[in-house]
Amino acid sequence: MTTPTTPTLDDGYQIPEEERGATGARQRRETYADLVARLSHQSVVKHFDAYADVPWDDPEYRIDPEDPRWELAEDDVLGATSWYRGQPQAVRARIGLHMIATFAKIGLQFEGVLKRGLLEFALRLPNGTPEFRYAYHEIIEEAQHSLMFQEFVNRTGFDIPGLSWWQRFGARQVVRFGRTFPELFFIFVLGGEDPIDYVQRTALRGGRSLHPLLKRIMQIHVTEEARHLCFARHYLKEHAPRLGVVRRFVLSRRAPFILAIMSQMMMRPSAQIVRTYGIPRAVIREAYTRNPVHRARTLEALRKVRELCGEIGILTPGSTLVWKLLGVWEAAPALATA
Numbered sequence: 001m002t003t004p005t006t007p008t009l010d011d012g013y014q015i016p017e018e019e020r021g022a023t024g025a026r027q028r029r030e031t032y033a034d035l036v037a038r039l040s041h042q043s044v045v046k047h048f049d050a051y052a053d054v055p056w057d058d059p060e061y062r063i064d065p066e067d068p069r070w071e072l073a074e075d076d077v078l079g080a081t082s083w084y085r086g087q088p089q090a091v092r093a094r095i096g097l098h099m100i101a102t103f104a105k106i107g108l109q110f111e112g113v114l115k116r117g118l119l120e121f122a123l124r125l126p127n128g129t130p131e132f133r134y135a136y137h138e139i140i141e142e143a144q145h146s147l148m149f150q151e152f153v154n155r156t157g158f159d160i161p162g163l164s165w166w167q168r169f170g171a172r173q174v175v176r177f178g179r180t181f182p183e184l185f186f187i188f189v190l191g192g193e194d195p196i197d198y199v200q201r202t203a204l205r206g207g208r209s210l211h212p213l214l215k216r217i218m219q220i221h222v223t224e225e226a227r228h229l230c231f232a233r234h235y236l237k238e239h240a241p242r243l244g245v246v247r248r249f250v251l252s253r254r255a256p257f258i259l260a261i262m263s264q265m266m267m268r269p270s271a272q273i274v275r276t277y278g279i280p281r282a283v284i285r286e287a288y289t290r291n292p293v294h295r296a297r298t299l300e301a302l303r304k305v306r307e308l309c310g311e312i313g314i315l316t317p318g319s320t321l322v323w324k325l326l327g328v329w330e331a332a333p334a335l336a337t338a
């Protein structure tokens with residue numbers, strides 16, 4: 001690991017501009033191939049190891065499921081309900097930790113799909129393309145993240161099932177898009193990475209005292225994900241505008257489905273949590289289904305990728321209808337035609 005040189009997110013890591021995506025003058029100067037090469041170089045000079053860079057056995061990092069630091073904040077949509085606030089402190093903490101462990105499990109299963117899709121993507125690349133090296137760096141980084149997330153889940157003591165069978169079935173279909181339809185695959189990547197990145201950055205910037213283990217994991221993850229998001233966005237900007245009419249149509253109609261499903265998986269409690277703590281349906285409706293705050297946060301988490309869809313020309317009058325029907329549409333960016 002190389003220590004970051006800039007001051008940082010919270011007291012952890014600030015994302016250097018090169019990993020957030022080039023802007024302004026640099027964007028005009030730099031070609032797509034240059035950018036991919038630069039991201040690959042960043043993967044060499046700044047990367048993390050799941051075991052060397054997280055002090056798992058430090059007593060400060062020990063997980064106590066009833067530690068109040070796991071409790072949901074009052075501005076969390078579930079944390080704000082009177083049902084949640086009326087639970088004993090130990091239960092409030094357990095619910096919070098159970099939710100984090102579930103997101104970690106779903107996250108590592110998503111990363112499994114991502115790694116397999118990237119291997120498929122790399123398989124068809126001609127010799128000499130910079131994406132091959134970049135894709136392998138990303139696969140290696142995601143493998144470290146998955147080790148880190150699974151270790152965290154194991155140490156919480158919760159037996160988290162993760163994705164349901166039908167979600168795992170759907171995920172398997174996504175893997176082959178890495179080879180057969182990379183643009184669609186990278187929309188899926190952004191659908192998984194963007195909302196969780198949003199949630200983690202918000203948590204790191206918030207004023208709450210976070211458990212040091214969670215904080216360390218999020219700092220590492222946010223730092224490396226910045227490269228992954230940057231690559232996916234630039235891959236789409238480079239390649240999506242060159243798609244033929246049929247593929248562009250398919251991309252425009254499937255993107256909102258993928259994004260709507262992925263964002264909810266990362267932002268709501270699982271069926272196991274609802275069952276375990278007996279969360280009443282009315283509370284789920286109050287916190288999520290009919291909560292304008294939850295809807296606004298979901299839209300905010302999807303904002304960057306929605307704007308990207310506009311930039312690459314797949315927000316058409318027809319496709320925005322799908323976004324609206326799925327409840328993930330917000331004020332209209334410029335529409336493409338068709």
Ligand SMILES: [Fe+2]
Binds near residue numbers: 141221
């Ligand atoms: Fe990751």
Ligand SMILES: [Fe+2]
Binds near residue numbers: 193225
């Ligand atoms: Fe990633």
